[in-house]
Amino acid sequence: xxxxxxxxxxxxxxxxxxxxxxxxxxxxxxxxxxxxxxxxxxxxxxxxxxxxxxxxxxxxxxxxxxxxxxxxxxxxxxxxxxxxxxxxxxxxxxxxxxxxxxxxxxxxxxxxxxxxxxxxxxxxxxxxxxxxxxxxxxxxxxxxxxxxxxxxxxxxxxxxxxxxxxxxxxxxxxxxxxxxxxxxxxxxxxxxxxxxxxxxxxxxxxxxxxxxxxxxxxxxxxxxxxxxxxxxxxxxxxxxxxxxxxxxx
Numbered sequence: 001x002x003x004x005x006x007x008x009x010x011x012x013x014x015x016x017x018x019x020x021x022x023x024x025x026x027x028x029x030x031x032x033x034x035x036x037x038x039x040x041x042x043x044x045x046x047x048x049x050x051x052x053x054x055x056x057x058x059x060x061x062x063x064x065x066x067x068x069x070x071x072x073x074x075x076x077x078x079x080x081x082x083x084x085x086x087x088x089x090x091x092x093x094x095x096x097x098x099x100x101x102x103x104x105x106x107x108x109x110x111x112x113x114x115x116x117x118x119x120x121x122x123x124x125x126x127x128x129x130x131x132x133x134x135x136x137x138x139x140x141x142x143x144x145x146x147x148x149x150x151x152x153x154x155x156x157x158x159x160x161x162x163x164x165x166x167x168x169x170x171x172x173x174x175x176x177x178x179x180x181x182x183x184x185x186x187x188x189x190x191x192x193x194x195x196x197x198x199x200x201x202x203x204x205x206x207x208x209x210x211x212x213x214x215x216x217x218x219x220x221x222x223x224x225x226x227x228x229x230x231x232x233x234x235x236x237x238x239x240x241x242x243x244x245x246x247x248x249x
Contacts (some may be wrong), residue, residue: 018056020046022066029064029111034121046191061127064114068131071103072138079142089146090160090200093139094192097168100135101188104172108180113177136165167191 006208147153175184
């Protein structure tokens with residue numbers, strides 16, 4: 001579904017009818033359960049016609065995720081902003097992932113309710129995974145463009161995009177499982193810093209103290225042992241004689 005963009009390429013505010021449908025659906029799902037709620041029930045509670053529902057949502061599953069289209073559009077606009085080209089690409093995609101966190105944190109009650117619902121309904125879990133995959137593809141596309149000159153650019157982009165999504169979701173889901181009782185930003189920041197330290201182009205190198213002393217060179221490392229044996233000599237005997245020659249030094 002295409003979402004209209006407002007000034008500066010940011011998603012326009014959701015129409016009130018879209019909000020009304022999402023709120024009605026959330027209330028009914030919480031009261032009756034997902035399977036027991038029909039689209040007719042949702043439009044009746046929202047006070048709109050059935051055609052209005054399909055103007056905004058292609059399915060009952062999609063009404064559980066009313067804010068992801070807008071967030072994905074915001075992420076794409078953020079990544080397309082040339083002002084970020086001076087940044088480490090990994091830092092940039094980590095900042096892009098924080099836009100998703102901001103969306104969830106804006107309405108923690110709805111976010112927790114949705115999280116619990118997706119754990120109970122397999123169809124919603126599948127839909128959620130498809131949404132997550134869209135974010136991952138957006139991050140990977142940006143990284144591929146930034147690393148186009150690298151021989152491993154495509155592989156690195158896919159790996160880092162997956163790592164960013166995994167780290168973000170690890171912290172986000174821990175917050176949702178707790179009932180959103182704390183602020184999620186610190187946990188998500190810590191998870192994303194882990195990705196930046198591992199994959200960032202300007203990741204800090206260990207100091208001399210952290211790296212430890214240089215290992216002492218092995219005096220015998222460059223020695224060469226030449227062994228002459230008759231054709232057909234058993235390998236075990238060759239190995240035995242080589243070992244004896246080395247140990248006799």
